[in-house]
Amino acid sequence: MFDQAETELSTLRDLLRFAVSHYNEAQLFFGHGADNAWDEAAYLLLHTLHLPLDRLEPFLDARLTRDERAAVLHVVERRITERLPVAYLTHEAWLGEYRFYVDERVIVPRSFIAELLREQLAPWIDDPGEITAVLDLCTGSACLAIVAAHAFPAATIDAVDLSPEALAVARRNVADYDLGERIRLVEGDLYAGLEGQRYDLIIANPPYVNSSSMATLPAEYRREPQLALASGEDGLDLTRAILTAARQHLRPHGVLIVEIGHNRVQLEAAFPTTPFTWLDTTAGDQYVFMLQRADLP
The missing domain is CATH 3.40.50.150 (Vaccinia Virus protein VP39)
Known part of the structure; x- marks a missing residue:
C-alpha cells in the first residue's frame, strides 16, 4: 500500500487524499489537537514538509520530490500502525498561539x-x-x-x-x-x-x-x-x-x-x-x- 503510494502519488493533494482515506479506514481516534482526519492529516503533511501550517491551498498541487514523498508516507504510516498521537510525531503541541515541545x-x-x-x-x-x-x-x-x-x-x-x-x-x-x-x-x-x-x-x-x-x-x-x-x-x-x-x-x-x-x-x-x-x-x-x-x- 505505502510502497505503491510512493511511486504513484506525486502532489500534496494526492498524499493528503491518501492519508485521509487510510486514516478513516484505520478508524483512528482524534483527540490531540484536531478532531477529524482532514485537519490532522493536513497539519501532519504541512509540518513534515516544513510549510506554513495555515497555508495549505497554495501548495496542494505542488509536486513532491522522492525524499519528500518518503518522509510524508513514513509519518502517515507511523500514525496509523502505531496509533501515536500526532503531537508525538511532530514533537509539538499548541494551546492557542503557544507552541510547546512534547514527546512520550x-x-x-x-x-x-x-x-x-x-x-x-x-x-x-x-x-x-x-x-x-x-x-x-x-x-x-x-x-x-x-x-x-x-x-x-x-x-x-x-x-x-x-x-x-x-x-x-x-x-x-x-x-x-x-x-x-x-x-x-x-x-x-x-x-x-x-x-x-x-x-x-x-x-x-x-x-x-x-x-x-x-x-x-x-x-x-x-x-x-x-x-x-x-x-x-x-x-x-x-x-x-x-x-x-x-x-x-x-x-x-x-x-x-x-x-x-x-x-x-x-x-x-x-x-x-x-x-x-x-x-x-x-x-x-x-x-x-x-x-x-x-x-x-
Whole structure:
C-alpha cells in the first residue's frame, strides 16, 4: 500500500487524499489537537514538509520530490500502525498561539484552563498585576505555567510534577520561552516540598480518568503516560488531595482553579457543602471549577 503510494502519488493533494482515506479506514481516534482526519492529516503533511501550517491551498498541487514523498508516507504510516498521537510525531503541541515541545514523556497539552488564563481569569481576578505567586500542580510539559507567566507578568511560578521525565520536557519548554528566572520546576507529589509557601493562584490539570474509563481508552490515549491520566476508582483521587491541602497554600484572597474532565457530578456528591463555581469554556461549564480560599473545605 505505502510502497505503491510512493511511486504513484506525486502532489500534496494526492498524499493528503491518501492519508485521509487510510486514516478513516484505520478508524483512528482524534483527540490531540484536531478532531477529524482532514485537519490532522493536513497539519501532519504541512509540518513534515516544513510549510506554513495555515497555508495549505497554495501548495496542494505542488509536486513532491522522492525524499519528500518518503518522509510524508513514513509519518502517515507511523500514525496509523502505531496509533501515536500526532503531537508525538511532530514533537509539538499548541494551546492557542503557544507552541510547546512534547514527546512520550508527557501528556499532550489540551487543557481548558489555558483559554481561561489567556483571558487573565477575568472577571475572577480583578487586577492581573497583583498576582505575584502562582502554583501549577501536575505541570507536565509546563504548558499552563508558561501561559500563566504571560497572563500574569508580575508573577513567579512554581511548577510541580511527580515525574522527572516530564520535568525534563518542562525544562526544555521553559528555556524555549526564556522563563527560567520566573518559573521554578519542582519534582514532588503535589504540595510536598512546598511547606510555608503561599500563592495568589493555584492551577491544576491533574489526572482525572476513572478506572473503568482507563480500561476503554482509545489506543492513542494509551500511548500517553498512565501517570498523567489515571486517578483511582472514580477519577478524583488527585482532585481530593488538591482540595484537602489547598487552603494552607493560598493567600487570604487566593483562588484555586482545577480541571476535572467529566467528573462534575461525582465531585459535587463527594463535597456536597463546597460551593464550586464552574467556569465557562469552549466545551461548556462542566470541566473546570474555581474556589476562593474562604470556600475551601
